[in-house]
Amino acid sequence: MSNTTLENTLKEMILREEFAPGERLTEAGLAERLGVSRTPVRNILPLLAAEGFLSPVGKRGYVVSAFSEREIYEALDLRATLEGWAARAIAERGADLDLLRQLDACLSEGDAIFEKHHLDREDELQYGRMNERFHQLMIDGCQSPILSMFIERLNNVPFVAPSVIVFDQVGLRHAFTMLHRAHGFHHAIVDAVRKGDGVRAEMLFREHANHQRVSMFERRKAEQAPSADTPQKPEPRRRRKPANV
Known part of the structure; x- marks a missing residue:
């Protein structure tokens, strides 16, 4: 192994x-x-x-680690808020060419993963690393030490770091749909940053975070739903009331 x-x-x-x-x-x-x-x-x-x-x-x-869904949800929401702020700051200040080149490299790497129109197990780690690098580029590009400190603390909350992608929780087919859509947000965010549209870049980053929230809590919903393979208890037979006359 x-x-x-x-x-x-x-x-x-x-x-x-x-x-x-x-x-x-x-x-x-x-x-x-x-x-x-x-x-x-x-x-x-x-x-x-x-x-x-x-x-x-x-x-x-x-x-x-012990954790609650509320803690994870809040940490993801806070991270999205801070990353959105970073993207807006970069866009309004004007992204330098080297940052845009590295972001474009992330986009190309992600595009290559989805070109075959399905995901394999080995794509899990590759996408996770690309996603982590994309997010870190935004944080570093903002050039704010205090922002980097806050993000680092949030990423220590279980399952919040951008590198955490576990296909087993949603299945490869569903993972393809979710991650392909999420990577579409990567493209839109870079486009907004390149055009200097800070408001749009911030909005897109916050919506982008919703996909990770969905992937984290999909398992809970699946566990709560009755399985098709699980025999259901028959409802008690009700006595028929006599018809009114």
Whole structure:
């Protein structure tokens, strides 16, 4: 199992709540459960902690982060507000050519992912990294240390960082539709920034964040809905009332 596959497997296990919030995870226990050596597990645990999936405890230990949907929703909304502010500031100030060149490179990389009109498992990490780079370019391009500090703190809330894309929660077909639409927002945001339309750039960034909120809470809705494979209890048979005469 490659490091990329192992990382995504652990993310999906946490999202499926196969590990309870607050549960302590050890290198030895995970290695045995996943059938891998301890070295890749040791390398990946700090990465998951950096993205908010785990919280450090003790010298080298980790526990599964506890979180609520409200906390995640609020963090996503705050991040969208700050990133929208950054996009507006860049647009109104005038984006430099190097920033636009790097943003265009992100757009091209995303376009290449969707050219085949479907997603594969390996696209998960590639899109996540491109998405993270796109968002970080906007933050860095704003040149505001205090904004960068706030964004960094928000990205430590579980599942809020732009790199967190886990296809298992919505399925590859649905993920294609959602991410293709989200990447369309990337194009529109860059277009607004290039034209100096700050108001439009800010509005687009806030709407763009709605797609991540949908992907994060899609699993909850799916879990609450009755499965087609689950037998339903028959309703109790009602006695027919006699007709009025």
